[in-house]
Amino acid sequence: MENGKKAAIAATLILIVAVGVRIGMIYHQRNAPVKPVPTAADEKISDDDLVFLKKKRPDTMAEIRTLIGTKLWVSAGGQMDYYPFAGHRVAYGKSAGILLGAEPLIVKDAVEQVAPKSATFRIPGGDRQVSLVFTLPQSADATKEYAVPVGYRETGRYTFYTDEIFFYDDPHELYKHWGPEIWKAVDSHQVILGMNERQVQLSLGQVSKSVSQDYGNRMVVYANLGKPMAVTFVNNKVTAFRPDQGF
Template identity: 80%
Template sequence: MQSGAKAAIAGTIILLAAVGARVGMIYHERNAPAKLPAAAATEKLSDDDLVFLKKKRPDSMADIKTLYGTTVWVSAGGQLDYYPYAAHHVAYGKSAGTLLGAQALLIKDAVEQVAPKSATFRIPGGDRQVSLVFTMPQSTDPAKEYAVPVGYRQDGTYTFYTDEIFFYDDPHQLYQHWGPEIWKAVDAHQVILGMNERQVELSLGQVSKSLSQDYGNRMVVFANLGHPMAVTFVKNKVTAFRQDQGY
């Protein structure tokens, strides 16, 4: 009997010790300083990423008219042809040129007109295409008017792409941190060593292709208005460039 009692008592002591240890562990866990989740790795924003680009989101001709008398600058360089304009008519028959990156345009008017298929490659024609009438203050003929398609009307509803085509503020001021050497190259539509992809895109145009999706670490061939240029980027800096065989 004594042996059985001793065994029972010993078992009880072991059980109590185990329970006490568990209670102690729970107390420690509940009262220990909270473990904060590991901070997620954050991607460092560049000065370019911090630039605020104004958007107007026009959806009516009344919205477009607010641009009259203002200067806009081309963001979608190398993409849009512009046409001669006179007597409230866009002469779609022959392109007068292609808008270049950072080019300044003084908006004078807007016109709706049925567009030929040849003028709907970038901007749909809809029932009627909408073009902005403008002059180029920095050109040799600053009073000459041209027109560029920026939207269309379909079944009474307007769609505009001005937010994608233009800067509403001078990019030379928005990106003044680029410095004079980079801006000299951009305004001359050239590429120099050390430029980043955004700078080359504004300089040579947005029409480009690449076999890689690794932005800033790849080779990109820019159409460059029929003069293809192959540009190599490493850590988002131009390390080499050359004329390409074709686009």
């Protein structure tokens, strides 16, 4: 009997000690100084990443027609063929040119038309393709109208790509921190040392291939309207460029 009492007392003491230790640990955890979450020392947000790019997300013809009378600037440079427009018809037979990066245009109308297969490489044809009719204010004939596909209708539903093709605000203002030298190169569709990947893509257009997925530290070949240009970036700055010779 005496041994049983001693065992019970010992067990109680062990439990009390364990509870005390646990309470002490909880107190220490709750009152210890908060440690800051470690962050990469070199992690920085660039000025480009702070730029707000407006999105409209249209999904009806009524919404796409709100662009009539507005000025847009090309974001998807070197990618979009445009066509002559006359008699309220898109003349798909022959491309009138390719829209260049940061190029301004004035929207005159939005039309639907059955598109030939040759005009559905970038934008699907659907049941009917939707094009924006526009003029080029910086061209030799600022009143001549053209049309560029921007969406399509399929079984009564519309899909548009204007958010991906255009800037709704002047990129010269959005990215004014680039400075006049960079903008001179972009507007003349050239590459100069020190440009970053975003600037070169707006200047030369679509990327056709690259040797790496390491953005800003790789060699990239830009289609450049049929004159491919190989550009090398280190720390997201152009360090070398030349006509592409294959790799």
